[in-house]
Amino acid sequence: MTTAFNPELDLILEREVDVSPAELWQAWTTPEHLKQWFCPQPWKTVECEIELKPGGRFYTVMQSPEGQQFPNTGCYLEIIPEQKLSWTNALQPGFRPADTPPQSPGHECAELLMTASITLQATAKGTLYTAHVLHPNAASKQRHEAMGFEAGWSAVLDQLLAAIKQSR
Amino acid sequence: MTTAFNPELDLILEREVDVSPAELWQAWTTPEHLKQWFCPQPWKTVECEIELKPGGRFYTVMQSPEGQQFPNTGCYLEIIPEQKLSWTNALQPGFRPADTPPQSPGHECAELLMTASITLQATAKGTLYTAHVLHPNAASKQRHEAMGFEAGWSAVLDQLLAAIKQSR
Numbered sequence: 001m002t003t004a005f006n007p008e009l010d011l012i013l014e015r016e017v018d019v020s021p022a023e024l025w026q027a028w029t030t031p032e033h034l035k036q037w038f039c040p041q042p043w044k045t046v047e048c049e050i051e052l053k054p055g056g057r058f059y060t061v062m063q064s065p066e067g068q069q070f071p072n073t074g075c076y077l078e079i080i081p082e083q084k085l086s087w088t089n090a091l092q093p094g095f096r097p098a099d100t101p102p103q104s105p106g107h108e109c110a111e112l113l114m115t116a117s118i119t120l121q122a123t124a125k126g127t128l129y130t131a132h133v134l135h136p137n138a139a140s141k142q143r144h145e146a147m148g149f150e151a152g153w154s155a156v157l158d159q160l161l162a163a164i165k166q167s168r
Numbered sequence: 169m170t171t172a173f174n175p176e177l178d179l180i181l182e183r184e185v186d187v188s189p190a191e192l193w194q195a196w197t198t199p200e201h202l203k204q205w206f207c208p209q210p211w212k213t214v215e216c217e218i219e220l221k222p223g224g225r226f227y228t229v230m231q232s233p234e235g236q237q238f239p240n241t242g243c244y245l246e247i248i249p250e251q252k253l254s255w256t257n258a259l260q261p262g263f264r265p266a267d268t269p270p271q272s273p274g275h276e277c278a279e280l281l282m283t284a285s286i287t288l289q290a291t292a293k294g295t296l297y298t299a300h301v302l303h304p305n306a307a308s309k310q311r312h313e314a315m316g317f318e319a320g321w322s323a324v325l326d327q328l329l330a331a332i333k334q335s336r
Binding site: 009052055073077078086088089090091092094095096097098099100113114115117134135137 | 177222223245254256258259260262263264265266267268281283285301303304305316327
């Protein structure tokens, strides 16, 4: 499912990178790889579980520099190997609607609903990497933007590229 | 994705029926067919749009006997022809998280989030028909039950069977 970019509701990060779609796919779909780069440092991803099928579980635990842990559970939606990976936190594994509390306990991200997709297109240099994040409304999009989407996802992509190159 | 039945959170209607999986599939995936049976009478389904792919739009407008209209937009999740159809109203088309208002305008169902799946298994008599509805929490499940899930979905299945037999 290709979704046209809606500047009112969506955020996008697009960059041509010098690694292959296969390397990026492996980094996104293997827990041991993903844990190396998924959080902007000095935060860490201390747990990761990936059940790579539509309806499958995508579970991560992020840890702050102070040691506080923030679990996140999402559900995979679309999986096209080496081309497209989509997931959402609006559904839990098995496609069950997420039980979002009216007040967010703990972390400010806790109830920011989103669907994310990573699209990979082979190029002469390597890969055109696109991260596309859909929000339910303009306020959510603006909140995610204010939280530092651009800098955060960009830093994470730098970490991802460094991890791939180090593992070659 | 097969989800085990969780009696705390889920509702299920299972019945062996004397029509084929192919007939049931057509009734569920063709707007002109679906409009004939999708609402318990005397309510009517006055509009229906079906975009039969993961992430595709499932749109219906139900009309009360007094003429008030209630539009519903959902998103298809899993489509296995003649075997399984799943959709949710927790996502909008293109997998965007639904923008659920804190207060429900109009209809009491308006913000009851659910994921539904219809599973069809061929039997000697016809089809084992299973409707499985997942809710985010026990309160939602109980509310849906109190609204008459069992009687409503059962009446709709009777209408569905009658429509199939009439169109033969």
